[in-house]
Amino acid sequence: MENHIVIVGAGQAGLQAAETLRAEKYSGLITLLGDEPHSPYHRPPLSKDALKEKHFDSLTMRGPNVFERRKITMRTGCRVSAIHPNRQTVELENGESLSYSGLLLATGASPHLFPGQEPNAKTIHVLRSRGHSEAVAERLSLCQARQEPVVVIGGGFIGLEVAAVAREMGLEVTVLEAGNQLMGRVATPVLAKTFQQRHESRGVRIALNARVTHLSEADDRATIELADGQRLTAGLVVVAIGVAPNDTLAQEAGIVCNNGIVVDAYGRTSAPHVFAAGDCAARSNGNGHFLRLESIQNAIEQGKAAARSILGQSRPFHDTPYFWSDQFDMKLQIAGVAHAVTTSVVRGNTCDAAFSIYNYADERLVSVDTLNAPKEHIMARKMLSQEVWPTPEQAGDPEFDLAALMES
Template sequence: MTGVPIVVVGAGHAGFHTALFLRDEGVEAPIVLVDGLDGPPVQRPPLSKSMLLGEAEPRLEFRKPEFYAARDITLLHDTVARIDRERHLVRLGSGRALGYRDLVLATGCRARHLTVPGSGRAGICVLRTPHDARAIRDALGRADDVVVVGGGFIGLEAAAAARKRGCTVTVVESLPRLMRRVVSADISDHFRALHEAEGVRVLTDTTVHAFDGDTRVRQVVLADGTRLRADLVVLGIGVDPEVELARDSGLAVGDGIEVDTALRTSDPSISAVGDCSSFPTRDGTRRRFESVQNATDQARVAAARLAGRTVEFDAVPWFWTDQFAAKLQIAGLVPDPEAETETARIGDAADAFSVLHFHNGRLTAVESVNRPSDHAAARRLLAQDTSLRPDDARIPRFRLPGTAALRTG
């Protein structure tokens, strides 16, 4: 194919799927996928799950290399140093200039690091890339005492993997409860009890003061002076969106690259999708999500618009995490703990239940533990603005509409 290409910066879930959906939409322009990592684009969910367990390495590649040639998608292993918006050019780290018809920023996020004394010692790891995951996986084979800093999804998945591999594990979380930013207190309590039952020590309302040791970390020093033995530390304290390229180009940036409902930035020839983008939501606020679902759904919307079919991004967000024998799936956004909300719990089993959240009488979110049919039904209900009310969910043996047909036992 000839002509000025559509250039996609970043080959994670958002970038890869943008290129894929552009071809599915019938776009015939050349597509160039620019990414700084060597090798074909890879998916990230297995990195904090099956990859750390030390078993056979999962397949990470979205597609085999020949797929890209067949779809006339050029993979360019390089970085973008600067965007020349006036000339519609990107300046690459290699010195090359690449013209674009449209530019899609799918730059993702970078893992946060702790800046405390001793944070540069060996044995302190983050988990973001395949290289990170392999390093942690190999280190777990030699480690006895593991400290995980951060009680979010990534930290708790890493803690579960480390414990399964026989390590002594302590989780250090600065907030009052685990996964506080994304789940309700009921779910936090359930997963804390699960981890503690599996032998993980959980410390909340606790911060790290320093890392002690020689060339390697040997101890984690907490703010109250407590010292935890550690020959491996995994940091799971969140991520920051990669916005520098956009900011340096004069695009609107807040907590992410700001886009409209069609995922256009302040420059209509530049889009932003995935973890790096901040978009307007139904309630009038601006949000940024870090999830595979969000990346894929936004890629679909951006590709459709670049193909000449403008649609608005208004997908129901959903998230999931696997920890020990528990799969947590969340549809919608769990309300802020300070908001006036009602909840209803369905399911009688201690290890399989769902928590329904209502705000002003309207269903806003469903958290499901080991009840995948509830999750599937919740996503459909939230997408159609269901009329389900709190009193309905409190009827004995209540089931979400549509789950009966989904149940297999």
């Protein structure tokens, strides 16, 4: 069979893999298939400045000439409907079939809808794609013109970023969070409390333990009903309650999935010649635990690792994970994963513009949250990857020299 690597999903991981294949001197065919109408674009700004600035065209990652130069066949608006690992083919929605020598699934994730949510509602939106962001941006402008309030369901990164933008536009904003703290999946209580205070001090109304029971739309207004009997109306509701990995193609082909397509450190799935990377991939650590991350860094690094594995090079992926979020004037960066945290130590003061929080699982440093402290974030990534870290007492002592510790 002719060398033909097919990549399903033209997002961050898919593009990275295609370019890594060429960087590693692979000279066969590469086809990048994306179901969106656009070629790969930067997703993080969709919930941040793009909502205000509407500079959507500038988010495109590569112009058409780049694909041509790198001999990557980029097909937009092209949905894959099935994969057949036994025959080494993929089937497109238009009936076409493509043979592959290697297949990468980089299909990303889809936002959860609120039960019963109408996907085409004018006032109720999710936020994952450029199309979603364009629709939310348009609606925010309308709310601004009509002075209508905005409600965000879900107090995670994306929900809080949208809330910050809406507030900066002068809108009345309420965040409804079902849990008892903000950013519950990634933030320790200390960090969550700080973010809550800072949002509230800028006029965002935050309701914790707020269970939405019903969402409806009538006369160009949304109505939100809560379990405690409250009823809110809004010109825009953004539902930001998490995502599910797009692993249906793999599941239907009999590939092992567990909240994502299960891969090893090399991006290999349970089917020969089939790899997965990015938000759709759940990495097995071999001990029955799986880690599925949703971040640009993870998509890039897994995309690279999978591309090299397709070429038969075995370089496992084990970088320290990191994440970021921009809300108002706060740049939050998180190095590591706050798992099984027993102690959180604040370095500096949570009332200051910049500070950091060191999170330990017993004696082991597992993650560091930095606010407006990018240099310390870089150092924290080094600490975690080199397994050299301060004791909790040292971390909490502002006089303790972290840089000297790293150099010793």
